[in-house]
Amino acid sequence: MSQAQEHEQNGPSVPQTRTARHRRIVDILNRQPVRSQSQLAKLLADDGLSVTQATLSRDLDELGAVKIRNTGGELIYAVPSEGGFRTPQAPLGESAKEERMRRLSGELLISAEASANLVVLRTPPGAAQFLASAIDQAELRAILGTIAGDDTLMLISRDPVGGQALADHLLRLAQKEG
Template sequence: MKKKERHHLLKQLVQQETIQKQEDFVDILLERGIEVTQATISRDIKEMQLIKVPSQSGGYQYSLPPEMNFNISKKLSRLMKDAFVSIDTQKEFVIIKTLPGNAFALGTLIETANYEEIFGCISGDNSVLIICRSEDQADTFQRRMISFV
């Protein structure tokens, strides 16, 4: 598994699970068939700047740094209002056109939001291609994005 993919997975784990030790990361990844050492996880934690915060169950757990715990909906709304040009669908594909230089940020926010209807997302300079799991989900996603404008 590449580092970028591992970091994305670690970020999801931190948001969805209570991770108290580096070994917890190693164990969860191993359960998913991904072999990784504790030393690699330690480096990942430093690179991702994960922090430990008090856990509701007592003790401490890993968390994203404060600047990464942003409200995705607010950021999406602001970016769509500022840079949106057009949106269209064809079957399970949705294409969003933006002002030049804004599509990569939009694609990143869409991927970070982890919408269940999205299979994948490809960003360029002024367009984002979103591949949905079905035509109906593409229509749902298009309506969701239009609501931000």
């Protein structure tokens, strides 16, 4: 088995750093209800991040996580979102994520150019990170990652020659909106 096949089978490599662990904790808490530290530790372990209860407790404190009651009446962990609210994000369905990406592509995408597995998108000034966030949240399997500046965004395709197909897809989404 090649390294690429093994990597794809095992999922992304996650560094064992505090920053990576904090990012993963926030991702988990924003995507699903977590009722206990032991449940969170198991979810992190499933991602290859092994943590002790003491470390996890310290991480939750550093992130400002608190237990709140969700709409179902359960106590779950939540972290502050933009604006400081501790309301857990309602998980969006796939169609809602794709709809948001389509809408924002239509509003913000100026151009898309491809080279091999890279796509460079242009947006109005200040909009690249906003569009990148929508693309990231859509969790498209074809996209390995995004990097955004002020008005330029780079997408990396998983397919070594998939850049043009990805650029075409995003341009079609933008045209459906416009």
